[in-house]
């Protein structure tokens with residue numbers, strides 16, 4: 127398509143963080159917002175100056191002025207809203223996860239193919255400055271050969287909205303799965319590293335009032351998965367309830383020359399381990415650079431690069447490692463046909479299904495589960 131992409135944002139909790147970024151992107155028109163509660167919808171529209179407002183998602187999809195929807199609704203709605211939008215001829219950006227079953231992932235991949243529209247899962251980690259730093263080191267040959275990958279995402283979700291209590295940890299695993307596969311991918315050359323099978327063990331037990339929601343008993347799920355056409359194995363760990371751990375979204379790459387370890391404690395700089403140095407010189411902390419230079423000038427500030435208190439209201443979208451403006455930019459460029467969506471629909475499905483199949487494996491006592499190739 128040509129001209130500015132007219133975007134509608136659906137779900138205005140987390141979703142509201144993206145409004146000012148679209149408003150300041152040169153190729154977007156922040157056209158409409160949607161949530162069911164009219165008072166909250168109006169409060170958000172007034173705050174950001176968005177005139178077109180919908181309380182009904184179905185009505186929004188009938189609006190011919192909407193080119194693209196960016197879905198930030200509760201997890202159980204992601205798949206059906208994505209499929210409805212693709213069938214209505216809209217481009218779709220959807221927050222993680224793509225869906226909660228293999229069937230949902232399959233239907234989105236099919237709807238995307240049939241519609242010819244863009245689908246992109248808005249995975250924040252693969253646009254965070256820490257991931258972009260590790261990817262850059264790997265692509266420039268600094269890490270050497272990748273020997274092992276490890277992701278972990280630990281979060282205490284007590285008190286979060288109704289769909290969270292008792293959610294199987296691996297159903298929300300894309301934050302730790304995605305960097306392990308993305309680092310071995312090259313979307314510009316059409317190369318996506320995909321997982322082919324997974325083995326997962328469940329450990330510990332959450333309280334009975336949590337278990338009853340999804341019949342998922344484990345406090346921690348820990349999986350290893352094989353990567354198609356590669357000898358590298360990745361390991362991922364997830365927890366959501368009844369586990370003492372500060373929030374951690376982390377990613378480690380073990381290389382033959384240099385290894386990268388992201389995070390132990392919030393706020394600490396990552397560590398590089400250099401092979402061949404005297405033992406005490408092997409690890410060193412690094413300041414991760416900002417990758418705002420890859421973005422149009424108007425949205426660079428949303429990576430969090432500018433720490434000016436007077437700009438705070440504009441910096442609302444600077445969370446998750448500065449990833450939000452990168453996600454918006456990549457999605458818009460994909461809609462405009464200037465670069466591939468990353469992750470596209472089949473890749474999003476693979477990243478999501480690692481977790482779905484991992485939970486299945488854990489429930490079967492750790493048997494290997496093949497991941498369907500869509």
Ligand SMILES: NC(=O)c1ccc[n+]([C@@H]2O[C@H](COP(=O)([O-])OP(=O)(O)OC[C@H]3O[C@@H](n4cnc5c(N)ncnc54)[C@H](O)[C@@H]3O)[C@@H](O)[C@H]2O)c1
Nearest residue numbers: 137138139140160161162183198199200201221222250287
């Ligand atoms: N790092 C990340 O990628 C990241 C971070 C935070 C949240 N998320 C995802 O974003 C989503 C939203 O998170 P949240 O914390 O804002 O959730 P939330 O439940 O607080 O908010 C959901 C929003 O969707 C709206 N909504 C619900 N059903 C709707 C419908 N049928 N039509 C239109 N609007 C509808 C609600 O009114 C609300 O504004 C979740 O799926 C979560 O997984 C991702």
